[in-house]
Amino acid sequence: MNGEFASIGALLLFVVVAGFQSATPIMFAATGGSFSAQVNVFNVALEALLLGSAFAAFLVADATTSVWLGLLAAMLTGTLLAALFAFLTVTLGANEIVIGFAMNIAVVGLTAVLLTTIFDSPGSYLSATAGKFPMLYSDIGWLAVLAVALVLLGHLHTFHTRAGLRMRAIGQDPAAALAAGLRVNSYKYRAVLMSGLLCGIGGAVLPLSGLQLFSVGMTAGIGFIAIAAVILADGRPLLAGAAALFFGFTSAIGIALQTYGFPNELVLSLPYVATVVALFVKAYVTRRRAAAAKAAQRERGQARILVNA
Amino acid sequence: MSRVLRYVAAAAIGLFVASLILSLQGYSAGAFLEVLRMATIGSPYAFLDVLRWTTPLLLSGLAFLIAARVGYFNLGVEGQIYVGSLFSALISHLLPLPPVLAILAGIVAGIAGGVLWALPCAWLAKRWGVNEVVTTLMLNYVAVLLCTFFVKQFFLAKVAGGGTIQTITTDKIEANAELPVFTPFSGLNLGLLLALIVAAVAAFVLMRTRTGYELSAVGEGPRFSQFSGIPVHKRRFQAFLVSGAVAGLAGAIETQGVLHSFIAGSLDNMGFNGMLVSLVAMNNPIGLAASAFFFGILQNSQLVISQATTVSSYLVTVVSALFILAFAANPTRFLVDTWRARRER
Numbered sequence: 001m002n003g004e005f006a007s008i009g010a011l012l013l014f015v016v017v018a019g020f021q022s023a024t025p026i027m028f029a030a031t032g033g034s035f036s037a038q039v040n041v042f043n044v045a046l047e048a049l050l051l052g053s054a055f056a057a058f059l060v061a062d063a064t065t066s067v068w069l070g071l072l073a074a075m076l077t078g079t080l081l082a083a084l085f086a087f088l089t090v091t092l093g094a095n096e097i098v099i100g101f102a103m104n105i106a107v108v109g110l111t112a113v114l115l116t117t118i119f120d121s122p123g124s125y126l127s128a129t130a131g132k133f134p135m136l137y138s139d140i141g142w143l144a145v146l147a148v149a150l151v152l153l154g155h156l157h158t159f160h161t162r163a164g165l166r167m168r169a170i171g172q173d174p175a176a177a178l179a180a181g182l183r184v185n186s187y188k189y190r191a192v193l194m195s196g197l198l199c200g201i202g203g204a205v206l207p208l209s210g211l212q213l214f215s216v217g218m219t220a221g222i223g224f225i226a227i228a229a230v231i232l233a234d235g236r237p238l239l240a241g242a243a244a245l246f247f248g249f250t251s252a253i254g255i256a257l258q259t260y261g262f263p264n265e266l267v268l269s270l271p272y273v274a275t276v277v278a279l280f281v282k283a284y285v286t287r288r289r290a291a292a293a294k295a296a297q298r299e300r301g302q303a304r305i306l307v308n309a
Numbered sequence: 310m311s312r313v314l315r316y317v318a319a320a321a322i323g324l325f326v327a328s329l330i331l332s333l334q335g336y337s338a339g340a341f342l343e344v345l346r347m348a349t350i351g352s353p354y355a356f357l358d359v360l361r362w363t364t365p366l367l368l369s370g371l372a373f374l375i376a377a378r379v380g381y382f383n384l385g386v387e388g389q390i391y392v393g394s395l396f397s398a399l400i401s402h403l404l405p406l407p408p409v410l411a412i413l414a415g416i417v418a419g420i421a422g423g424v425l426w427a428l429p430c431a432w433l434a435k436r437w438g439v440n441e442v443v444t445t446l447m448l449n450y451v452a453v454l455l456c457t458f459f460v461k462q463f464f465l466a467k468v469a470g471g472g473t474i475q476t477i478t479t480d481k482i483e484a485n486a487e488l489p490v491f492t493p494f495s496g497l498n499l500g501l502l503l504a505l506i507v508a509a510v511a512a513f514v515l516m517r518t519r520t521g522y523e524l525s526a527v528g529e530g531p532r533f534s535q536f537s538g539i540p541v542h543k544r545r546f547q548a549f550l551v552s553g554a555v556a557g558l559a560g561a562i563e564t565q566g567v568l569h570s571f572i573a574g575s576l577d578n579m580g581f582n583g584m585l586v587s588l589v590a591m592n593n594p595i596g597l598a599a600s601a602f603f604f605g606i607l608q609n610s611q612l613v614i615s616q617a618t619t620v621s622s623y624l625v626t627v628v629s630a631l632f633i634l635a636f637a638a639n640p641t642r643f644l645v646d647t648w649r650a651r652r653e654r
Contacts, residue, residue, distance in 0.1 A: 044442065094638040097382050097442055098588060102633040105581055109626030113330060116621035216623075224446045231440055265458035272447040272454075276429070279444060283437035 005259065013138075015252045020140045021210070022222075023248020025050060027147040028202030029226035030233075030240040031154045032195035037235030038158065039184075039191040040171040044100025045085040047223025048107040049196055053078040053203030055111040058214040059118065061130040067208050070130070074204035075197055081107070082196020083189075090188045104223075112216045124215030132209050141209050143201065147241075150198065154237030167191055171235070199223075221272065228275045232282050243278070250274040311642060319636035323628045330627070334620055341628075347617070348610040355609065357495035361567065363598075363605035364501045365390070368559035369583025370590065370601050371508055372423075376552040377592045378515060379545045380528040385430055385445025386556045387580025388452030389423040393560025395456045396422030398571035399464065401482035411485035416503075416561045423557020424550050426452060431549035435542050441549075449580070457573050466570065477573035488566040500562035505598070507555065512594035524548055556580065578626065582608070585633050604629065 005011040029046045036043035053074035061070030081103065088099045112122075119125040133141045158164040170177040170184050178184050207214045225247050226240075233239030254262075254270040327341040337343075348355055369386050376383035383389075397419035406414055430448060433439035457477050464479045488498040515521040526534040527544045535541050560576065568575055586604050590596035607625050615622040 088634065088638040092638045092640065092643050097384075098637045099634060101384065101581075101584070102630050102637065105578075105585075106627055106630035106634060109623040109630060112623035113621045113627060116619075116623075117334065122621060221446065221450050224443060228443045228447070231443065263458055263462070265454040265461070269451045269454040272450045275447045276433070276444050279439045280433055280437060283433070283439045287437065 005256075011256060015249065015256050017138045017140055018252035018255055019245070019249035020144045021248075022251045023245045024141065024144045024147050024209075025202035025205045026222050026226050026229065026244035026248055027144075027151055027241050028198045028205070029195075029223055030229040030244040031147075031151050031237050032198030032202075033226050033230040034154060034158070034233065034235045034237045034240045035167065035191040035194045037230045038164075038167045038171045039188045040174070041086075041089065041188055041192055042096045042100075043085070043192065043195055043230075044097050044227065045081065045103045045223075046100075046195065046199055046226050047219055047221065048100065048103040049078045049081050049085075049199035050203040050206070050223045050226075051104070051111060051217070051219045052081045052107045053200040054206040054218060055114065055203075055214060056200075057204035058127065058130060058207040058212075059114075061208055061212075062127040063129075065129045065131060067131050067133050067204075070208055071133075071201065071204045075200035078198075078200025078203060079193055079196040082192050082199070085196075086189045086192040090185055090192070108217050111214075115214065115216065122216075124213055124218075127207075127212040127214075130208060130212040132212060133205070135209075139210060141205065143205050143209070146201070151237055151241030154241075158235075158237055163187075163190075225271060225275050228279060232278055246278070247271050247274060311645065314641045315636060315639055318641045319632045322635040323632040326631050327624060327628045330624060331618070331620060334618070336618060336620075340618070344610050344613050344617070345606060348613045349606050351613070354492075354494045357492060357497045358612070359602070359605045359609045360501055361495055361497040361605075362608040363601045364497075364504045364566070365559045365563055365579055366582055366586050366604050366608065367504045367508055367598060367601035368555055368562070369580050370586030370597050370604075371511055371583075371594070372552045372556040372559065372580075373584045373587040374590070374592050374594060374597060375511065375515075375524075375548050375555060377587060378524045378528045379548040380531065381434065381545065381549055381552075382442050383427070383430075383445055383549065383552045383556075384442055384584065385427065385448050385452075385580070386552070386583050387576075387578070388445070388449035389426045389553045389556035390560040390563070390576055390580050391449075391452045391456050392422040392426040393419035393557030394422075394564045394568075394576055395459065395479075395560075395571045396425075396557070397486075397561035397564040398479045398482055401486040401565075402464065402480065405483055406485060408485045411483055412488060412565065415482070415486045415565045416558065419561020419564065420554045420557045423553040423555070423560065425553075427550055427553025427556070431546050431553070434549065435546040453573070456571070460571060460573065464571075479571045481570050482565065486565055487569060488562065490566070496567040498562075498566035500566040503558075503562065507558065508594065508597060511555075512597070515594050556583075559583075582629065585629055588633055589636060 029050055033043050033046050056077035057070040057074035060073035061067050085099060085103060088094045089096045115125060116122050133143055136142050136145060166182055167187055170182060170187050174184050206218060229240045229243035232243045251271040254267040258264060258267045328338050331340040332338050349359060350356060372386045373383055397415040400414050400418035404414060430441050430444040433444055434441040460477050460479055466478045466480045488500050490498045523539045523544055526539055527541050531541050563576060564571055582604055586600045590600040607629050611622040611625040614620055614624055
């Protein structure tokens with residue numbers, strides 16, 4: 001990008017396109033993460049799932065020149081990595097934060113080793129054969145539409161299906177759910193594997209739209225941003241998707257500011273700062289609401305006393 | 310017994326995968342053991358270099374440990390080291406001082422940097438209950454970007470002849486602020502002693518004093534601590550800041566002891582490795598030094614791998630992460646448990 005935009009319209013168009021572009025993988029990951037959150041699994045591995053599947057997509061698409069085979073490989077890789085996470089945390093009972101984070105480090109290392117081995121390139125590799133996903137408009141891919149659709153489907157699954165109800169029950173009170181005859185661990189696996197599948201799609205988007213490039217650690221924390229979206233939404237897919245869009249647009253606005261001469265590094269740190277600020281606002285509002293509810297209850301209580309007198 | 314088994318199983322898994330990757334590349338199956346040997350006693354300097362890496366790892370492990378004691382996951386050690394390192398370099402440029410004072414000023418500045426970077430996350434966690442895992446991680450990215458920005462904008466090293474350089478680095482710090490090295494062959498410096506002292510003091514405080522007891526109590530049972538009159542939130546907040554301070558110290562020692570300037574990218578993964586160091590020591594301050602030494606060997610192997618093989622030095626990252634995965638998941642305990650359950654049935 002060089003120079004400023006020709007008109008306000010051009011600027012807005014740019015922000016919308018870039019916003020959807022950067023929000024797409026976050027939306028997939030955040031929807032997936034919502035399912036994990038519903039069964040009360042803190043899925044810190046989202047970043048690892050995205051990065052691992054991004055590499056798988058890149059590798060397969062480069063070798064076969066088919067983005068769809070790449071997508072398939074990414075979904076498979078995401079699900080397999082999620083299965084590992086679920087096995088270690090749900091079955092073996094290890095700490096989710098430790099495992100998720102260690103998986104993230106492992107995947108960064110492993111993809112870097114494989115990148116050097118397979119493509120003979122230490123930092124990043126630009127593929128000439130990988131191709132990219134079909135675009136709906138400019139740089140907004142059809143997969144962005146799929147992301148929005150999946151957010152909606154996730155909402156329906158959560159609030160309008162039996163499985164969704166059961167998953168939420170397990171998240172809120174696993175002991176009660178177990179007593180009611182639900183197979184708690186099997187639902188936990190199911191939720192984490194769904195996260196893996198969705199992160200797989202999100203990961204495939206990264207190297208196979210825009211530049212056909214894989215670079216070490218290319219996810220750059222968007223998996224963690226997706227976690228923040230899930231926390232903001234309390235595991236509700238619709239809100240998590242909206243939060244993902246917000247973070248995507250924040251980074252798009254940043255890129256637009258860059259063309260007005262704002263320093264690169266400041267602009268790039270916008271989405272991360274926005275994440276922290278959003279978490280603060282959420283905590284603030286929640287606490288305010290809790291305080292207000294308490295006050296209202298106290299008032300009601302007083303009214304009852306008056307009536308009784 | 311089961312504890313020994315746990316370490317052995319984790320080491321075996323790490324070793325197996327490393328050997329597998331190396332042998333797929335055409336190296337012998339024992340190549341990784343050879344790498345480890347070369348990294349430890351392969352040359353007279355190798356061992357010194359292991360100790361050189363042990364220094365920041367011990368401190369970054371301690372930083373993670375202190376927060377973990379009160380139940381916080383400080384995943385922001387990485388960023389806090391970054392800021393500490395930058396602050397330590399800047400103070401030397403902004404405030405030239407006589408020999409010993411310059412060293413002290415650098416260290417204090419580094420500590421201040423670490424505390425500054427831990428402060429927002431600590432406050433948000435304490436006052437508003439905001440999840441510290443996400444905020445610390447986010448601030449890591451911001452730290453790297455902001456440090457790069459400040460160096461590029463104001464403190465970029467000048468090149469003779471007016472050209473520009475590729476690496477983002479500040480000018481060399483004043484000689485007065487440099488920590489003395491033990492030998493001219495290795496970066497091993499007085500920082501090791503400093504780190505050992507800090508770790509020993511921390512171990513004493515955590516294990517043998519009332520403060521240490523309160524911190525553990527807060528971590529193990531916050532509700533109980535609350536009722537027994539320990540100011541839970543305050544202790545947590547303090548521990549978080551001390552954690553940041555120790556991370557900042559690690560950054561300062563890197564700047565003043567080894568790098569002699571702030572170099573963006575040269576501190577990568579140091580904070581994350583600290584988490585691994587602390588986890589392997591099972592958050593026990595006594596075991597920390599041994600654990601840091603072990604990861605020091607791994608860190609030094611990274612250099613050996615990149616010099617002696619065509620394999621990416623990220624191999625070592627994979628090994629340490631797998632080691633932690635296996636260690637945290639503790640598969641041997643699972644096997645023992647299922648075996649016992651089956652026998653009882």
